[in-house]
Amino acid sequence: MVGLQTVGSALLTLGLVAIAVALSLYERLDLEKDIGVAVVRSFVQLAAIGYVIDYVFGLENLWVVVMLLAGMVLFAAWTSARRARDVPNAFPIAVVAVGVAAAATLVLLLALGIVPATARYLIPLGGMVIGNSMNASSLTMTRIRDDLAEQRLKVEAALALGATSRQAVSPLLKTALQRALIPLIDATKTTGIIFLPGAMVGMIIAGADPLEAVRLQIVVLYMLLGSVSIAAILVGTLSYRSFFTRRHQLEAPPEH
């Protein structure tokens, strides 16, 4: 039996990826290049972050942890802003949303004494919060952008009836936020029945007591639910504004 501890095991699982690539080629899905990039990037990034975390654990300096989390927020915001092209001010909006969501959640976890203020807890939990907030931020922004393009007419009809920009976009904002949050809400509802979350799987495989793993997983789930909702709502309320002028006029769409 090949153990999980060896690099060889990682290489063997690449066999599964090879099957995916073969299928992509056979079905002409044009996904093989993307899959290849994903494989290489994830390997390099995970290896790098492994060394970084290892190094930071050794430092036992909380400021380094904060700096590292801040860097993760900036990178997440940049990724989200790139997804949401044509959304004015997408980057600063994503920085605020992801940053506030991460800070609020981690501060709460620390203040309530749920986790100790050490790199071992803050970096992986922060990473989860930031990653999930980033996805919610991208989904919300792209959805608002697409809906505004598609429903320009309805929005302008509302404005023409004396609605403020906020009132005119509110139905659209509602669907955008629902779309961004429903996947996570549904995943939370079905946790344990349909799938076992990654963190829990990891802990159980690593030999932790299943009940201990469940306890941590519940903390993680609530934390994610809270932070992702904060991020999506912040992105929603900030980003719709950049499509309007202060005089409640919908900005003309950018030229393509």
Next chain:
Amino acid sequence: MAPTGIEVRGLGYELHGAEILKDVDVLVREGETTAVVGPSGAGKSTLLRAINRLIEPTSGEVYMGGEPTSRLDPLELRRRVGMVFQVPALFGGSVAEAVLYGARLAGKDADPGRLLEMVGLSASLAERDPQTLSVGQQQRVAIARALALEPEALLLDEPTSALDEGARRRIEELVTDLNARLGLTMVFVSHDLSQVERVADRVVVMAEGKTMGEWEREDFFSRAGERARRYIEGRL
């Protein structure tokens, strides 16, 4: 509230470096229906949207009753100047909700049944889902929704372009009737000269972002307006 004339003076609008409106002057007299005609791309819709500040003009001014509208709160201006678009775009689960949308935002009381009757629809439609009405009926609801705010003027942006001939005629009759009954000042954008002849008191011709001229209806449809009419017919 007394009906109010609209005066557009030296209006310009630029978008992404293109001049959509160039130094446009238009006089819309109180209580009259002024038709704005011209080929597509002439800037007719842009002119309407500049009048109620759905877009911000780059230069010039629009006066309502002699008052510069750039100084008004845009929300207040839009409540005073109703607008009807090419397609109805109704919101809400019922016709009554659709009719009351703007009035509710303004904190105004309005009777949906009475408004529906004003636009020639039965008050019994109030509880229907707007999507189950014909497009012509929906367009009437859109007019009722604008009237719910008791506007001084109504801007109509090709309100019949999505309708069949019969529905088109009925909307035209409604517009002339509202103009006569309420003394509403109206600006009616159209590209159909026969429609203009049926609804307008005055005619403004636009081309390539500029006004080519203004005529009384009788003049426009006599020898005096022949050149302008031929220009429009040739461009359609």
